[in-house]
Amino acid sequence: MAYMALYRKWRSQTFDEIVGQEAVVTALRNQIIHDRIGHAYLFCGTRGTGKTSMAKIFARAVNCLHPVNGNPCNECELCRESESGFNLIEIDAASNNGVDNIREIRDEVRYTPAKGRFRVYIIDEVHMLSAGAFNALLKTLEEPPEHVIFILATTEPHKVLPTIVSRCQRYDFKRFTAGQIFDHLKEVCEAEGIRATDDALRYIARAADGGMRDSLSILEQCVSFYVNEEIDLNKVQEILGTAGAEEYARLTDALAARRAPDALRLIGDIFMAGRDVSAFTTGLISHLRSLLLMKAMGRDGAAILELGEEEAAALSQQADHLPAEQLTWFIESLTDLESRMKYSSEKRVLLEVEIIRLCRGASETTDEALLARIAAVEKRLDEGVFVQKEQSKAADPKPNAQKAAPPPSLEDLPKIRQPKMIMTSGGAAGRAIEAWAAIKKKIISQERGLYTLNLMEIAPGADPDQIILSSDTEFYIKQLEDDHGRRLRLIERAIEDETGAKVRVLARKKSVDPTPDVDMDDIVGRIHMDVEFTD
Numbered sequence: 001m002a003y004m005a006l007y008r009k010w011r012s013q014t015f016d017e018i019v020g021q022e023a024v025v026t027a028l029r030n031q032i033i034h035d036r037i038g039h040a041y042l043f044c045g046t047r048g049t050g051k052t053s054m055a056k057i058f059a060r061a062v063n064c065l066h067p068v069n070g071n072p073c074n075e076c077e078l079c080r081e082s083e084s085g086f087n088l089i090e091i092d093a094a095s096n097n098g099v100d101n102i103r104e105i106r107d108e109v110r111y112t113p114a115k116g117r118f119r120v121y122i123i124d125e126v127h128m129l130s131a132g133a134f135n136a137l138l139k140t141l142e143e144p145p146e147h148v149i150f151i152l153a154t155t156e157p158h159k160v161l162p163t164i165v166s167r168c169q170r171y172d173f174k175r176f177t178a179g180q181i182f183d184h185l186k187e188v189c190e191a192e193g194i195r196a197t198d199d200a201l202r203y204i205a206r207a208a209d210g211g212m213r214d215s216l217s218i219l220e221q222c223v224s225f226y227v228n229e230e231i232d233l234n235k236v237q238e239i240l241g242t243a244g245a246e247e248y249a250r251l252t253d254a255l256a257a258r259r260a261p262d263a264l265r266l267i268g269d270i271f272m273a274g275r276d277v278s279a280f281t282t283g284l285i286s287h288l289r290s291l292l293l294m295k296a297m298g299r300d301g302a303a304i305l306e307l308g309e310e311e312a313a314a315l316s317q318q319a320d321h322l323p324a325e326q327l328t329w330f331i332e333s334l335t336d337l338e339s340r341m342k343y344s345s346e347k348r349v350l351l352e353v354e355i356i357r358l359c360r361g362a363s364e365t366t367d368e369a370l371l372a373r374i375a376a377v378e379k380r381l382d383e384g385v386f387v388q389k390e391q392s393k394a395a396d397p398k399p400n401a402q403k404a405a406p407p408p409s410l411e412d413l414p415k416i417r418q419p420k421m422i423m424t425s426g427g428a429a430g431r432a433i434e435a436w437a438a439i440k441k442k443i444i445s446q447e448r449g450l451y452t453l454n455l456m457e458i459a460p461g462a463d464p465d466q467i468i469l470s471s472d473t474e475f476y477i478k479q480l481e482d483d484h485g486r487r488l489r490l491i492e493r494a495i496e497d498e499t500g501a502k503v504r505v506l507a508r509k510k511s512v513d514p515t516p517d518v519d520m521d522d523i524v525g526r527i528h529m530d531v532e533f534t535d
């Protein structure tokens, strides 16, 4: 049986099936019922809000031989053949941004469709059209033939020429609420025989950040990782690379109480479980923001965050004993850390140093020796120099740095290499890598599914205009390359938008290094004795 992605399989086929977007549905449906069909529509909204589904339903409805209450019947000849492209033409402006494509359309529109009343053009990501193509399109929109309908879809309406916008009926698509997404996921799970806890689905619904399509992709990832198993909250967090609310809550308490050893131990446990440092930091920030919002707004905060009863209660209880100033300070410091982390291969060190700094806070009760060591690590990190000291003093473990297993002796460690510094030696790739933190954030805000970029490394490629995104996880690579590399192109465009640099982005599985990387975590765990930093 041919495999079909959940979001395709569950694409709405009629106006009645569409979740949310009531205003748009009502307006379009009425136009069909009263036969007051326009010639140019502009659908605006972030990814996954159903613009394309809506456009296709509308396109079938205008030609349908037996519409039912404005819905396409999906059974008549014209409905059934709509996907074959004779009177419904889809153009992805992201890949066809040339003026030639639009000229082709201009020539084509003169002919009446062979079947049905209208020929419908859906131009996706219309803001990507080149200036020349925009102008060619404008000419067509100025005098559209009776039998032609344009549906332009965009995630960035501000980039569409005002002269084009003014010729279209504009419809704004709202992001889905977590509640709407949750309900839909539940329906999908029931119909597909997927077992998943409500907790898990609620978490996915929030992680998808208003995008129905992304929520289904996340669900699908979970299903394909845990075939025939029940999907619970832990599994979802595992897939998303995030830690649980409880872990964040405990860490926050430790930070607030300035218990550095507790905080570091918690972090140690979390990373032992294989969590990603960047994703963890992002999750921690988001937990702190939720606390701040709950503190500032109480019940309204819970509504804004779309929290379940229990979660809201837990957060507000924790928020009660934390001063807003402290939360704000944590958030600011960690957000700053998050961006510094992007280019460092010593992410965990940075996080641990920051945790200690936060615990140090205004408090005077700090271990002088520890501070000195931290200062030394920071200095060395800044300089990018780690040198192994000849003499091991590993036989002298500090009481609070004990681990379950005794640490291996220094001789057992592979040779310590210089920390990898990302070369940003100017050039297009260099500019892109320097601005990667901001670019990545933007990309993920457009396409939540690309949170996986947080789990990938970025490095310059062989050519000066080449960038390589790499990971050990096959799935992340595949996600970028799928769909004819649509996501890679999206990243390239985001880079160009942000920096003006034209680069080629490739996704690669991380090659296995013959000399295994020294785990910086180990080193830090043993900073106090095993490794010293010398000039």
Ligand SMILES: [Zn+2]
Residues within 6 Å of the ligand: 063, 064, 065, 066, 067, 072, 073, 074, 075, 076, 077, 078, 079, 080
């Ligand atoms: Zn029909």
